[in-house]
Amino acid sequence: MIRKHKIGDHDRPHFVTCTIVVWIDLFIRNQYREIFISEIKRQQIDNGLLIYAYCIMPSHVHLIIGRRSTVPLDRLVGSIKACSSKLIKELIVALEILRG
Numbered sequence: 001m002i003r004k005h006k007i008g009d010h011d012r013p014h015f016v017t018c019t020i021v022v023w024i025d026l027f028i029r030n031q032y033r034e035i036f037i038s039e040i041k042r043q044q045i046d047n048g049l050l051i052y053a054y055c056i057m058p059s060h061v062h063l064i065i066g067r068r069s070t071v072p073l074d075r076l077v078g079s080i081k082a083c084s085s086k087l088i089k090e091l092i093v094a095l096e097i098l099r100g
Contacts, residue, residue, distance in 0.1 A: 006074065007072070007073045007074045010067060010072055010073050011066075011067075012066070013050070013052055013064055013065065013066040014064070014065055014066070014073060015062070015063070015064050016062070016063045016064075016065060016077055017060055017061070017062050017063075018060060018061045018063070018077070018080075018081055019059065019060040020059045020060060023059040023060070024059060025058040025059050026058070026059065026088070027056050027057065027058050027059070027061070028058050031091060032088050032091070033056050035084050035087045035088050035091065036056065036061065036080075036084045036088075037056075039080050039083050039084040039087070040054065040063075040080055042083075043076055043079060043080055047067075047069055047071045047076055047079070048067050048068035048069030048071060049065060049066075049067060049068075049076050049080075050065060050066035050067055050068055051063065051064075051065055052064040052065065052066065063077075065077070
């Protein structure tokens with residue numbers, strides 16, 4: 001999830017794709033998908049994110065999103081990516097510690 005693209009009109013729905021670095025099939029595990037879904041739900045409640053549709057593929061996510069608030073869409077997308085990746089990394093580390 002490296003590239004940043006500018007969003008022109010923040011008041012219109014946008015199609016966004018978020019990819020995992022080197023296209024790793026991260027979302028084949030339910031707990032990682034649930035973290036991502038929880039984060040977009042949190043953004044809906046806290047920041048007025050509108051989700052028109054989403055599709056979680058093994059190595060990337062497609063979203064059609066808009067906003068109800070004044071928070072810029074690029075900031076909402078950045079927050080989704082930052083928060084979900086942080087939580088997923090923490091879970092991966094915790095699972096590795098448990099495995100010994």
